[in-house]
Amino acid sequence: MNDELKATDRSDPQAQTFIPGDGLHADERAAAGRPAAGGAQRISSTPELRARARRSLAAGAVTPSYGADRERVIELLNHALATELVCVLRYRHHYYKASGLAAEAIKKEFLQHAQEEQGHADEIAERIIQLGGNPDMDPDGLAQRSHAEYGSGDTLDEMLRDDLVAERIAIESYTEIIRYLGDRDSTTRRLMETILAVEEQHAEELSSMLQHLSRQDGVRGAPRASE
Numbered sequence: 001m002n003d004e005l006k007a008t009d010r011s012d013p014q015a016q017t018f019i020p021g022d023g024l025h026a027d028e029r030a031a032a033g034r035p036a037a038g039g040a041q042r043i044s045s046t047p048e049l050r051a052r053a054r055r056s057l058a059a060g061a062v063t064p065s066y067g068a069d070r071e072r073v074i075e076l077l078n079h080a081l082a083t084e085l086v087c088v089l090r091y092r093h094h095y096y097k098a099s100g101l102a103a104e105a106i107k108k109e110f111l112q113h114a115q116e117e118q119g120h121a122d123e124i125a126e127r128i129i130q131l132g133g134n135p136d137m138d139p140d141g142l143a144q145r146s147h148a149e150y151g152s153g154d155t156l157d158e159m160l161r162d163d164l165v166a167e168r169i170a171i172e173s174y175t176e177i178i179r180y181l182g183d184r185d186s187t188t189r190r191l192m193e194t195i196l197a198v199e200e201q202h203a204e205e206l207s208s209m210l211q212h213l214s215r216q217d218g219v220r221g222a223p224r225a226s227e
């Protein structure tokens, strides 16, 4: 929990105690544009919007209309962040470990994937900051926080399989996060949808490379990563 978000805006004498969890003041819950009991969506007036925006300035981008459980979203994003960071490490390890003629084209893909996973990690960390959270990059527990594993593949075939399994785990995990978010946090949902599309592309590329490698193996035997 970001202590700043618990704090009352001292510059505003009307500011009230911040309620952890959903970013709302107690008096703002009913007026925050949430669906009313009957299901009707309330639209705030301009004076209401202006007044609420001036309160709780320490909450930054998190306004009273934020509709998700902020703490839970930050937790989910930190799992996604750990997943991306572990994928960066695995792809970079595979990039340096793979060598030889059979690996040249695949190495380039490993490096490109590593760079794209780092980009995802940066975007997720940025969103965690916007939500008032702390992007957890502590190496302690990184592998446990990550949904995907670091992997232990030795041959090119094994490395590609490790990468494909990790991508498939990320795809399933991110799909669940997107479903969970729904329309309660559309900014985070759109971010995760964009990342998910890239993970699906990665999985497709890895699958194609695996098939290509197995056809080559049928001709001249399975190459080791160090060949």
Ligand SMILES: [Fe+2]
Pocket: 084, 087, 116, 117, 120, 195, 199
């Ligand atoms: Fe990624």
Ligand SMILES: [Fe+2]
Pocket: 087, 113, 117, 167, 170, 198, 199, 202
């Ligand atoms: Fe990926």
